Amino acid sequence: MVFTQWSLMKRAFSFSPRPFVRCFRPINALSAAVLRAGVCASVACGALLACTPAYDWRTVMNNDDGYEVTLPAKPRSDERKIEIAGQPMTMRMQTAEAGDAVFAVGTVVLPSADPALQRATLEFLQHGLARNVNAKPEARETQIDLAAGGRVPGSEIEVKGQGGEKRESRTIHARFVARGTHVYQLAIVSDKMPPPEQADQFFASFKLF
Template sequence: MRLSVSVYRLSGLMFRLAFYLASYLASRLFPFVHAFRRHASRAASSGAGTVLRSAACVAVTGAALIACSPTYDWRTVANDAQGYSVDLPAKPSNDERQIDIAGTPMKMAMQIAEADHTVFAVGSVTLPSDDPQVQRAALEFLRAGLARNLGATPDAHATQIPLAAGGQVPGIEMTFSGKAGANQEPRTMHARLVARGRHVYQAAIIGSKNPAPEQIDQFFQSFKLD
C-alpha cells in the first residue's frame, strides 16, 4: 500500500513522519517547528514560564553561574476531542494538519512538550472509519515513518494501552536508536502505537539521550484512551 507524506514540506527543518518536533539542536525530526517556536516565544515574552525551565546557580567558590538542569513540571492533559489523556512535563503546544495516507486525506492533531532537551509528544490521526484495514494502514504509516527518518529498525514488541474507564487495548511499543538531521546526530526514541475506533495514536519520547526511567514511565503509564 502506497503511503504519501508529500503535503508536509516545510522549509528548513522537517521530519517526514509529520507528527512530532524537536526544534532544539537544529534537527530535522518534526514538521511543526515554527508553531512550537511561536508558542515558546509567546510564553517567554509573557513571563508565564517557558517550555524549558532552568535556573542559574551561584557557585560556592565565586560569583560564577552554572546552569541547572531543567525541571519536569508534570501536569495531566485531557484531550477530549481526540479521546486521550496523558501527563506532560511542560505546558504543551498544539497543532493540526491534513495528511494523506494511501490516497485518503486524514486529519492529524498533536500535542508537544519539551523538558531537559527531550521532546514528549502525542499525536492522533482521525480515520474515515474504524475499518481494521484503515487502522492498519495508518499504523504502518507511522511505524514506517519513524524507522525511515531515524534510519533504524526498532526493537518492537506488543504492549497494552490502558483505558480511562478500566481495561486495556493492544498496542505496539518500539525503541529506536539512530541518527537524524543534517549533522546525523544520534537520537533515541521510545514510542507506542495503538488504534482505537476512528483514531490511531502515537505517543513518543525523543532526544539525544534517554530521560531517567521514572520520567519515561510517568509519560507512558499516564497515556490512557477514552
C-alpha cells in the same frame, strides 16, 4: 521549541511520505541545551548524578481526541492534513519539552474504523519515525490503559541512530494504538532518553476514553 508548530515539528518527524521529520528544533540546539544543563552534582555517598531538567507534570484531558496524558510542561497544540493509504486525514498534535526531550502525542483521525486502514496508519507512523534515524522499527506488543478500566493492545518501538542534515544521534521511544476512528502515537524524541521514571510517567499516564 514546539513539536506542535509545524515549521519546527518538521525537524523532528516527517509527514508524507514519512510521519515526522528531523527534530522539533535543530539537534545542535538540543545538544547545546544539554551541555548548558549538564552540570553534575555530588551526593553524600560519593556518586555523581546528572542534574535532571525540571519536570512540571500536569494532566491534560483531550476530550476531542478521547485521551488523557500527563505532560512535563504546558503543552502546545496544532494540526495538519496528511495522506495515508491514498486517503486524506487530519493529524493533531500536543507536545511539551523538558530538557533536551520532546514529549508528543499525535492523533490521526481516520475516515472510518476499518481495521485495514488502522493497520496501514500504524505502519505509516512506525516506519516514518524509525526512518528519521535510519532504522527499521521492530515493534513489540504492549498494553494501553482505558480510563474506564481495562486495556487494549498496542505496539511499542525504541530506535536510535543518526538523522537530520548533520547526522546527529537521537533516540525515539514511541507507542502506538488504534481505537475506532483514531490512531494514536506517543513519542519521546531526544538525543538521549530521559530518566526511566520520567519516560514511565509519560507512557503510563496515557489513557483512552
